[in-house]
Amino acid sequence: MFAKPIAVNKLILQLIVIMNNTTLKKISEMLGLSISTVSRALKNHPDISDKTKLRVTELANALDYEPNANAVHLRTSKNNLFGLLVPTVANFFYDSFIAAVEEECRKSNYSLMILQSGDEPAIELENIKLCRQNRISGLFACITSQTVDLDPYLKLNGLDIPVIFFDKVPDDNTCNKVCVADAVSATIAANTILKNKKKKVVALFGNRNLSITKKRLAAFDIAINRKIKTTVLYANSTAEAEELTTQSLIENPDTLFCMSDEILAGAMKAVQRARLLVPKDISVISISNGFIPKLYFPEITYVETSGYKLGKLAFSSMMACLAGSTFVQELTIESVLVKGGSI
Amino acid sequence: MFAKPIAVNKLILQLIVIMNNTTLKKISEMLGLSISTVSRALKNHPDISDKTKLRVTELANALDYEPNANAVHLRTSKNNLFGLLVPTVANFFYDSFIAAVEEECRKSNYSLMILQSGDEPAIELENIKLCRQNRISGLFACITSQTVDLDPYLKLNGLDIPVIFFDKVPDDNTCNKVCVADAVSATIAANTILKNKKKKVVALFGNRNLSITKKRLAAFDIAINRKIKTTVLYANSTAEAEELTTQSLIENPDTLFCMSDEILAGAMKAVQRARLLVPKDISVISISNGFIPKLYFPEITYVETSGYKLGKLAFSSMMACLAGSTFVQELTIESVLVKGGSI
């Protein structure tokens, strides 16, 4: 075999580089430098001469070099990755939560791995496993409605991976949680009803086994305190809410209270079906993320439980944990009354 | 230094393992096996004896071993990761698209990295870079409304990383795209209006610079073919749609056509404000993802442009590319008319 002229070797090298991904090694070979010099040059390390830095960065740019995140993470054992578990992303509460978390992640140079459980514990478990395999730095989790075994989550904590539960949180009080202020929201709504001198309210709640339902109902009850006639109904879906509302309208209530957006959507359909004018014929007030109430005219008055704000809070709580805070806490976002024209 | 009894060594080893993450090395040391044997045992390799397999898997389970995804990916140079770029996840079209893609990813053992651009080209660029660093296997991309430079995307293709554009796609026809059938949808809506013998329609479109607007308008115009009186209006937001609709109602149209959910939401607010009964006083028909139309009574008749279906289509298109198909194509999802009671 004859020795090939250097020029040809260089060309071959160049071709190889173009074909595959650029690596430090390839850059170093092309420049006749060591890998570490190239690495440092790219990081603008003070040890490296300006001349070398220039040569390196120019070639790196020309070859569109991007560091291999897997290699960096493996080496530094820092992943800058958060996991985020939701029942589904296709939901106007969760999607705004996700939007907020993603925004913050980008600002803080974290990546986000978003996983859907479909509200199934088996998939939830799979997803937690995936998170562990990816060596996430922390997890934002909304448990499924049937989750009983918290062990997989607690194990993460054991591995020094903070878990911030949001929205649907376990009762266990050794966990970090961020929630909407269920009790306060319901209280504000109830007080608004009383202040407006309403006399006969139909209060629509969700599945009565859900803790969110229990909390909101309890607070609502206390605030109303039997001062006015109240009919409490439980709907498991938007369709059921519509049906129950339609039935309850026979008794001519003067106010409809809806504990959530799903319920509100059903209730408003019933109101439209009955051709009632809001607020003349009937007043409406809801607890809501804010999107649905603004679809109607007049806009529905609601107590805001913002997924977006909750996301921001969850993120800051996560950062606090990562910064070493071992103080387990349950945080809530402030509830504010957003006035529409429906009461 | 004295040699320590084996029992103590084992205990120390065990402690170390508990403190940190379990690795193949640690398992192999505890069992007196080589790393490769442990690796193979865990993969149920036929070479390994059942006895060894049992010992290994038992310890691995006890220690909650999960393979380090970064190491696996680095070693195998297979990431099983897709990137997904959207303006925002907090949108009822994109969130259902994402839900569909995520579902399929899970089934096919892929992970998904979801990034929001906030409709800003600068962030879009950052996100593409992130994708490259993570050595994604493919990208689902919805470009920002101001994206002019397609080069970053084309470079991915150069690296054998397929890019499937969806929803907001570039004009360039060397790209793989999946879209809703804009023209067909608008045609179906127009024909439905004609078939119902409507005479005076107000057609509400979005920003007239958007290609989606142009396509839908052109097809709508052709289908209507000046057979009936048509007023075309352009709204840049839900609020503007409401305002324009309110003004247009003065002329007593018998039908409202809305080219999208954002427009529909505004138009319906105007209808409610004017206390018009649908469909007695006015008919309504829309192009929609399906969520908003079902909030009203009667439900709005719409031509479905499903984000969910688009997601499924995008995924299968991605898999085709990965399987080696170099056939660049623009796919569309079928448009179906979903009948409500609004026309």
Add this chain to the structure above:
DNA sequence: CTGAAAGCGCTAACAC
């Protein structure tokens, strides 16, 4: 049936 060894791409302590 099991082990040794190389190497994926990168960082960082240590040498010179």
Add this chain to the structure above:
DNA sequence: GTGTTAGCGCTTTCAG
């Protein structure tokens, strides 16, 4: 100012 070296955790020939 630059190079050498070891090693992150894993897979996978190749030997035995």
